[in-house]
Amino acid sequence: MSDATQVPGYPLAERAAAVPGTGYPGHDLDAMAAAGRYSREIVRAFAPYLGGNVVEVGAGIGNISVLLLDRRPLRLDVIEPDARMFARLSERLGDRSNVFAHQGLLGAIAGERIKDADSLVSVNVLEHVEDDAKELALMHSVLRPGGHLCLWVPALPALYSRFDRSLGHYRRYRRVELANKLADAGFETLLLHYRDLVGMVAWFVSCRVLGQELTRGRVLLYDRLVVPVTTVAGRLFVPRWGRTSL
Numbered sequence: 001m002s003d004a005t006q007v008p009g010y011p012l013a014e015r016a017a018a019v020p021g022t023g024y025p026g027h028d029l030d031a032m033a034a035a036g037r038y039s040r041e042i043v044r045a046f047a048p049y050l051g052g053n054v055v056e057v058g059a060g061i062g063n064i065s066v067l068l069l070d071r072r073p074l075r076l077d078v079i080e081p082d083a084r085m086f087a088r089l090s091e092r093l094g095d096r097s098n099v100f101a102h103q104g105l106l107g108a109i110a111g112e113r114i115k116d117a118d119s120l121v122s123v124n125v126l127e128h129v130e131d132d133a134k135e136l137a138l139m140h141s142v143l144r145p146g147g148h149l150c151l152w153v154p155a156l157p158a159l160y161s162r163f164d165r166s167l168g169h170y171r172r173y174r175r176v177e178l179a180n181k182l183a184d185a186g187f188e189t190l191l192l193h194y195r196d197l198v199g200m201v202a203w204f205v206s207c208r209v210l211g212q213e214l215t216r217g218r219v220l221l222y223d224r225l226v227v228p229v230t231t232v233a234g235r236l237f238v239p240r241w242g243r244t245s246l
Contacts, residue, residue, distance in 0.1 A: 049148035051118020058125030062092040136185035
């Protein structure tokens with residue numbers, strides 16, 4: 001990995017001007033804040049591809065951001081369009097010299113403010129974007145040649161539920177579909193597979209059959225009982241199906 005390229009940005013001490021909220025309530029992010037094992041496993045999977053200059057798109061309230069900072073990047077740019085979540089993100093990350101916060105959409109920020117990134121991280125964000133092909137092309141444009149996209153998305157259209165719809169999910173992804181969209185955006189895929197086979201079954205029963213939503217209690221139970229099993233299983237074999245795609 002090359003050293004991070006220092007580009008103009010907006011430190012957290014210089015709050016970006018407020019923009020209208022996206023309408024996304026972010027209740028699932030509050031629940032997922034309890035899923036420490038789950039978040040750490042995502043960042044662990046991304047670790048080999050994280051360089052010195054990291055961009056996180058759709059940072060929310062910082063559940064993944066704080067773990068990226070534990071990897072000690074030279075620079076971390078966090079992007080969040082929703083004004084309410086951006087305020088919470090800024091407060092959580094604090095005024096660190098290597099953290100730059102941007103309120104808005106990637107399309108409005110890419111270019112002079114963010115470019116030549118070593119790594120771009122996007123966790124459970126792409127499914128919220130109606131034109132995901134355009135978004136992937138934007139992601140490609142801010143990476144340096146040889147940079148890495150670390151992408152985590154919900155998988156399998158058969159698992160799409162009323163809860164997905166309430167969160168503003170346009171879709172869940174099949175592996176082949178995502179591979180084709182990545183190729184069209186200019187990416188060369190190094191690793192793309194399903195994760196969390198056990199969670200897939202739990203999601204189907206909870207969200208599709210019972211019509212439940214995420215609560216902090218359910219997330220804690222999942223994080224304590226299911227994530228350790230799926231973590232070990234994921235290191236031993238690659239499942240043919242799963243709840244998420246990496």
